[in-house]
Each structure stands twice: as C-alpha cells, then as structure tokens.
Amino acid sequence: MDDIKTKEGERGMWRKLSTVVHRITKRHAALGVLSAMTVASTILVILPTTNAQAAGTWSTETISGMSVRLYVPSTAPKLADGRALMVNLHGCIQTSTDLANGGNWETTADEYGMVVAIPSAPNGGVIAGCWDYYDTNHTRTSTSRHDDNLLGLVDNILNRPALGVDRDQVYISGLSSGAGESMVMGCLAPDVFAGVGINAGPTVGTTSGQISSVATNAAQATTTCNKFADRHTDGFASQLTSVIHSNDDYTVNTGYNLLNAQVMAGLYGASQTSAINMSSLPGSNTAGSGTVWSDAKGPRVSLLTNTALGHNWPAGGGSGGNYIRTSSIDYPRYLTDFFFANNRRIERGITPSTTTSAPSTTTVAPTTTVSPTTTSTPTACWTEPNITHQAAGRATSYGINPHNPYYASGTNDYLGQGNATITSLRAASNSRYTKVASCA
Numbered sequence: 224m225d226d227i228k229t230k231e232g233e234r235g236m237w238r239k240l241s242t243v244v245h246r247i248t249k250r251h252a253a254l255g256v257l258s259a260m261t262v263a264s265t266i267l268v269i270l271p272t273t274n275a276q277a278a279g280t281w282s283t284e285t286i287s288g289m290s291v292r293l294y295v296p297s298t299a300p301k302l303a304d305g306r307a308l309m310v311n312l313h314g315c316i317q318t319s320t321d322l323a324n325g326g327n328w329e330t331t332a333d334e335y336g337m338v339v340a341i342p343s344a345p346n347g348g349v350i351a352g353c354w355d356y357y358d359t360n361h362t363r364t365s366t367s368r369h370d371d372n373l374l375g376l377v378d379n380i381l382n383r384p385a386l387g388v389d390r391d392q393v394y395i396s397g398l399s400s401g402a403g404e405s406m407v408m409g410c411l412a413p414d415v416f417a418g419v420g421i422n423a424g425p426t427v428g429t430t431s432g433q434i435s436s437v438a439t440n441a442a443q444a445t446t447t448c449n450k451f452a453d454r455h456t457d458g459f460a461s462q463l464t465s466v467i468h469s470n471d472d473y474t475v476n477t478g479y480n481l482l483n484a485q486v487m488a489g490l491y492g493a494s495q496t497s498a499i500n501m502s503s504l505p506g507s508n509t510a511g512s513g514t515v516w517s518d519a520k521g522p523r524v525s526l527l528t529n530t531a532l533g534h535n536w537p538a539g540g541g542s543g544g545n546y547i548r549t550s551s552i553d554y555p556r557y558l559t560d561f562f563f564a565n566n567r568r569i570e571r572g573i574t575p576s577t578t579t580s581a582p583s584t585t586t587v588a589p590t591t592t593v594s595p596t597t598t599s600t601p602t603a604c605w606t607e608p609n610i611t612h613q614a615a616g617r618a619t620s621y622g623i624n625p626h627n628p629y630y631a632s633g634t635n636d637y638l639g640q641g642n643a644t645i646t647s648l649r650a651a652s653n654s655r656y657t658k659v660a661s662c663a
C-alpha cells in the first residue's frame with residue numbers, strides 16, 4: 224500500500240477483517256488478507272490493458288480453475304533450452320489485472336523471452352482476493368486449497384509445445400498473501416519451481432491472524448517446509464529464493480522477511496553471506512540494503528530491503544497501480560536476472576563433446592600431439608580477472624556485474640561474482656578448465 228495509510232489505521236482495519244473472517248466457513252475461516260483496507264472501502268483502479276512498448280501480447284484464459292493473464296513475448300528465449308515461465312501472484316485487495324497492467328513485467332519478459340502467467344485466486348480467494356497460504360495442511364492434491372490449481376497451471380503451460388517452456392526454468396513470485404503462497408509452493412514443489420520470489424510475505428506454517436508479529440521461528444518453519452516437500456526435498460539442492468520488502472511495511476511484520484531468507488538458506492546449505500551493492504540494481508529507487516547467501520558454487524538466496532517501498536509490489540517503473548510502487552527497485556528485472564544468473568538446473572556453456580567424452584591420459588603426448596597454436600594445453604594456467612577468462616573462452620557468466628556469478632568452462636567450477644574478481648584456472652584438457660588456488 225502507498226503511504227496513505229498509517230500504522231494504527233492498518234492494524235485497526237486488520238482487526239475488523241479478522242472479525243469477519245472468523246464468522247465464515249473453514250474454507251474462508253483464515254484471513255489471507257495482507258492489506259490495510261476493508262473490502263467495502265476498497266476502490267480498484269483499473270489501468271489500460273496494453274503496453275505500447277511490449278513486444279509480446281497479453282491474453283486472458285481460464286486455466287486450472289483460475290482466470291489467468293498470460294503474457295507471451297514475440298522475442299526468442301534467452302537460453303537454448305527454451306523459455307522460462309514466471310508465475311506471479313497478486314496480493315489481497317489486488318487483482319491479476321493490476322499486476323498485468325502495472326507490474327512492469329513486459330520489458331524483462333521481452334528481453335529474456337519469458338512467459339509470464341498471473342492467475343487470479345480461485346473463486347475470488349478466501350476473502351478480498353487473498354490466497355490461502357496459511358496453516359500447515361498443504362498438499363499437492365487437495366482440492367480444498369489453492370495449491371493444486373497452481374500446479375495445474377504450470378502443467379498446462381508446460382504441455383503447450385507452441386510456447387516451448389523449459390521445465391527447468393519455472394519460477395513463482397508474489398506479493399503479500401501471494402508471497403506467502405509462493406513460499407508454500409516453493410516448499411511444496413521444490414522439484415517444480417526452480418526459483419521463488421517472496422515480496423513481503425508471512426512465513427510458512429503461520430496462521431492468517433499472525434501477520435503483525437513474527438509467530439514462528441526458523442526451526443519450526445524448516446520442519447513445515449520439509450513436511451510440505453515430502454519426498455521431493457532433493458529439489459532444494461538446486462532451488463533459489465529472493466526476498467524483498469520495505470523498511471516501512473506496517474501490514475506484514477518486517478521480521479518475516481529475514482526469517483524467510485534464513486529458512487531457505489538453511490534448507491539450501493547456503494551459509495556464506497555478502498552485502499549487495501544496492502546502487503548497482505535496476506529501478507528508480509534502489510535505496511536500502513541487501514544480503515546474498517551463497518554455497519560453495521554461488522548465490523542461492525537474496526534479501527533486499529527497499530527503503531520507502533511500503534506494502535507494495537516493487538515495479539520500479541511502468542504505470543504503477545493498486546498496491547504497486549514505481550519508485551522502487553525494478554523487481555521484475557532483478558528477480559529474473561537473479562534466477563537466470565544462478566539457476567542450477569540448466570547447462571552453462573558445456574558442449575556435448577565435453578560432457579560425453581572422458582579426458583584421455585594416453586593419447587596426448589607432452590611434445591608431439593599438442594599444436595603450438597592450441598590455446599589450452601593440459602599444463603597451461605592463468606591468473607586473471609573473471610571477465611578476461613570469459614573473453615578467452617575459459618569461463619561463462621550470467622547476470623549483471625558486480626553480482627554476476629562466473630563458472631569455469633567444461634567443469635562449472637564456481638569462480639565467485641563480478642568481472643574484476645581474480646581467479647586462477649588450469650587447463651584440464653582442451654575447452655575444460657579447473658579452478659586452482661594459484662598457478663605457482
């Protein structure tokens with residue numbers, strides 16, 4: 224929400240909504256409302272449905288029991304494996320049309336050739352359009368919750384050959400109750416969702432009435448997340464998470480955001496932390512702070528605190544709208560960059576010849592079989608900036624400097640982040656390089 228609501232006003236409205244919710248059926252008994260308005264006082268601003276700058280088109284379809292705004296770019300996919308899919312979930316007192324019109328997805332989707340699906344919560348949501356993220360009884364198959372609808376949406380899109388979506392590039396993100404549901408889906412189906420974007424959402428396992436104070440801890444949330452994943456916990460080994468929130472969010476307690484990042488980092492085994500240079504991020508207002516959690520191979524979790532964002536979707540540009548802030552980080556761009564840069568489920572510069580043939584130890588003679596013009600003999604070693612390694616074909620990188628991770632060609636050894644980072648690479652064989660401590 225923009226700055227028109229005070230802290231006390233928001234909490235007062237929340238108490239009124241809680242009273243209403245506890246009088247309805249169990250299906251609607253939990254308030255997924257993460258806003259500061261009553262339904263009766265809400266005025267939805269409907270913005271234009273087209274974007275003159277877009278290279279693709281928006282359409283509206285009914286998929287898996289939900290009305291879905293679907294953006295299909297006319298541009299080619301960024302990666303040869305196929306298109307990515309971003310499922311984006313609205314918050315309470317917000318609609319899929321709001322995010323389609325003002326969420327600022329088109330430019331990023333066009334650049335990456337990415338499909339964007341923005342569903343409306345089934346049957347109008349539990350109340351005021353909210354997703355039912357709350358409690359601990361989520362499963363993949365229960366028709367009484369929203370989880371099976373979202374999995375059905377993904378299956379539908381993956382099974383459309385004309386779209387060419389790669390199942391290793393399926394992501395989910397959302398605001399408020401949509402963020403809570405995104406975290407639920409990341410826990411419930413880590414094998415399906417390679418990346419999870421959580422914008423000011425409560426932690427898994429909390430109830431609908433626990434948004435104003437942190438009501439769980441890392442151990443409880445981790446147990447809940449693993450319970451949701453059931454036999455699919457292996458998916459955590461390659462999943463990514465990004466969390467974003469504001470310092471002045473008076474709807475969802477800001478403490479949930481650090482907790483969400485810590486829970487996912489713990490599940491991923493990512494214990495190394497480093498600060499984010501906020502000035503390098505895309506958007507119209509990048510003030511704030513950020514942290515990245517990494518494992519030995521690179522970044523896994525990011526946490527951004529964007530100053531004066533309020534309880535809004537951080538569009539960072541575009542026309543804005545209901546619970547959408549344009550004076551913010553361009554989160555659609557940042558989130559997509561982060562996922563594309565660090566996705567562990569896709570190949571990074573490994574050619575078929577290097578992955579199918581084993582290195583020979585007998586056919587390469589020290590002085591006769593290696594041509595003088597060959598650029599990578601088995602004994603060659605270089606200590607240079609990552610960007611130099613990339614230019615010479617010894618490394619690959621994705622994303623935006625200084626947070627772009629580098630990987631050694633042929634082995635995928637992690638070389639750290641940033642163009643200026645100096646690393647040593649030794650040639651293991653032609654077109655195959657390993658990271659070493661030094662070339663000495």
